[in-house]
Amino acid sequence: MELTWALMIVIYLFTAGLSAGAMITSNLAFLYGGKDFERVSRWGAYISPFPISFGLAVLLLDLGSPFNFYRLFLTLEVRSPMSYGSWAILLFTGLSIIYLYLWLPEKYQVIGHFKNSEQWKKWLSKFMPFLSVGVASYTGLLLNAAVSPLWKATLLPVLFLVSALSTGVASVILLSTISPWQRARHKELHVLTKVDAGLIILECLIILIMISMGRLSSMSESYAFGSLLYGQYAWIFWFLIVGLGLTIPLLLELMELKDKIPVKWALPVTISSSFLVLLGGFFVRYVITYAGQTSGWF
Amino acid sequence: MAVRMGFVIITSRCIDCDACMVACRSENDVPLRHTRNWVKSSGVQGQFPKVREVFRPGNCMHCDHPPCVSVCPTGASQKRADGIVIIENSKCIGCKYCIVACPYDARFANPETGKADKCTLCLHRLVQGLKPACVQTCLGKSRQAGDLNDPESIVSKLIAKYPTRVLLEQVGTGPNIYYIDEAVPEIPEGK
Ligand code: SF4
Ligand code: SF4
Numbered sequence: 001m002e003l004t005w006a007l008m009i010v011i012y013l014f015t016a017g018l019s020a021g022a023m024i025t026s027n028l029a030f031l032y033g034g035k036d037f038e039r040v041s042r043w044g045a046y047i048s049p050f051p052i053s054f055g056l057a058v059l060l061l062d063l064g065s066p067f068n069f070y071r072l073f074l075t076l077e078v079r080s081p082m083s084y085g086s087w088a089i090l091l092f093t094g095l096s097i098i099y100l101y102l103w104l105p106e107k108y109q110v111i112g113h114f115k116n117s118e119q120w121k122k123w124l125s126k127f128m129p130f131l132s133v134g135v136a137s138y139t140g141l142l143l144n145a146a147v148s149p150l151w152k153a154t155l156l157p158v159l160f161l162v163s164a165l166s167t168g169v170a171s172v173i174l175l176s177t178i179s180p181w182q183r184a185r186h187k188e189l190h191v192l193t194k195v196d197a198g199l200i201i202l203e204c205l206i207i208l209i210m211i212s213m214g215r216l217s218s219m220s221e222s223y224a225f226g227s228l229l230y231g232q233y234a235w236i237f238w239f240l241i242v243g244l245g246l247t248i249p250l251l252l253e254l255m256e257l258k259d260k261i262p263v264k265w266a267l268p269v270t271i272s273s274s275f276l277v278l279l280g281g282f283f284v285r286y287v288i289t290y291a292g293q294t295s296g297w298f
Numbered sequence: 299m300a301v302r303m304g305f306v307i308i309t310s311r312c313i314d315c316d317a318c319m320v321a322c323r324s325e326n327d328v329p330l331r332h333t334r335n336w337v338k339s340s341g342v343q344g345q346f347p348k349v350r351e352v353f354r355p356g357n358c359m360h361c362d363h364p365p366c367v368s369v370c371p372t373g374a375s376q377k378r379a380d381g382i383v384i385i386e387n388s389k390c391i392g393c394k395y396c397i398v399a400c401p402y403d404a405r406f407a408n409p410e411t412g413k414a415d416k417c418t419l420c421l422h423r424l425v426q427g428l429k430p431a432c433v434q435t436c437l438g439k440s441r442q443a444g445d446l447n448d449p450e451s452i453v454s455k456l457i458a459k460y461p462t463r464v465l466l467e468q469v470g471t472g473p474n475i476y477y478i479d480e481a482v483p484e485i486p487e488g489k
Contacts, residue, residue, distance in 0.1 A: 004394050004397045004398050004407065005394060005398050062393075062394075063391050063392045063393055063412075064390075064391070064392020064393075064394065064407050064408075064411075064412035064413055064414075065390060065391050065392040065411075065412040065413060066391075066392075068388075068389075068390065068391045068392070069391050071372040071374075071389055071390075071391050072371055072372060072391060074372075075371075075372060075373055077370065077371055077372070077373055079368040079369075080368060080369050080370055080371045080395075081369070082369065082371035082393060082395050083371035083372070086371060145365070145368065145369050145399065146365065146369055146395065146398045146399035147365050147399065147401060147469060147470075147471075148398070148401070218468065292398075293398060296401065296403070297401050297466045297468075297469055
């Protein structure tokens, strides 16, 4: 069966969350960590504009009338998440590019150097978390509004938000570990890993509550969630999300936090656990987008 | 009272000839492999030798609270004052949001125009004083359309006389196709 919203939309939902998560990671590290967490803030700032720009490009390709897309920005339809979400994402992308620029080493700030760039960074770091939370939860609201039995779940925006934060943190861990330049210090990684482990636990809880609520609702909703638990999406849900995306990275991170990983394994373990978190985050969007369309009301 | 356009469909009179689908396709140039209206079968019901099969024609329900309209980011999908839900093609970007939001699967992405597409209640015929093509053509007179708020319309008279049901009431869309399953020996005169 051909789906109306397929992989392109999954990529869009995933990348928007990833960018928002990386942005928040960077902002908070800058505000509360200062110099000690400089590498985290820097990598978050470097990552943030790219996934979402890619997602937007992909979304554009998915439109039936791509040359008409400017119509999105001739109006604000307050009842349409896609309308206010597009405005929010436009603003987010613009500001994230400015934020990235402020974090570039001075010699790369080719179009001029802001006099009080530290001050600017601070302002943006205070504002962007709000916008990022908006962007990340918007991806859930987007599905909420299209009343399919699975997408109706009230916790969907919260799930997408937490998953966005988790993938954002993971992307910062991943890049700041493999990069030879501005590599994250042990202390930074330790805190990030702790945060990510907490987010994964939270995500598991939300998934559990969301599925239980769904199973206890109407027949249609219960059936829709059933397609994740034992239906056609079961293997993606159990193997790729619960197994590879949540349980294994959580165990690896807990072992890292307890210093149970031998030094020579530390690097590959950090890399693989953060990669798995990203993988899991992608398939969360995938499963919800697809299963929401293959299950209808009855 | 304001005009409120909608359909009454009498399942007991439908013989699954699919003439409505053919009529709609030629009237509205609907591309192959897509359709604005349909006839669904209940499948075989009951135990041999007492078996029956019921056919249920359908199309866009021109809902009172259409999710397709509220999700549309550009204002292309609209509900007119007379209740008809339309798509203003020049505004549509083809994001397909309305298509996933319709619980009745009444919309599709038109590959020729790149826009969302669906039943218009044959608006272009209504303004000429004609009935929608599917209603006009229906062999069993199973399909009826008109103003649900006008007591003199065929649809209102049918609704007054026979028990009706709507589809997926629990979703809260307020659909405007009223189904009658009972035998209707005669279609009342009316507008
Ligand atoms: S049936 Fe679907 S397309 Fe038609 S008005 Fe209702 S929600 Fe919109
Ligand atoms: S496909 Fe067109 S009519 Fe449908 S929601 Fe998008 S812009 Fe609106």
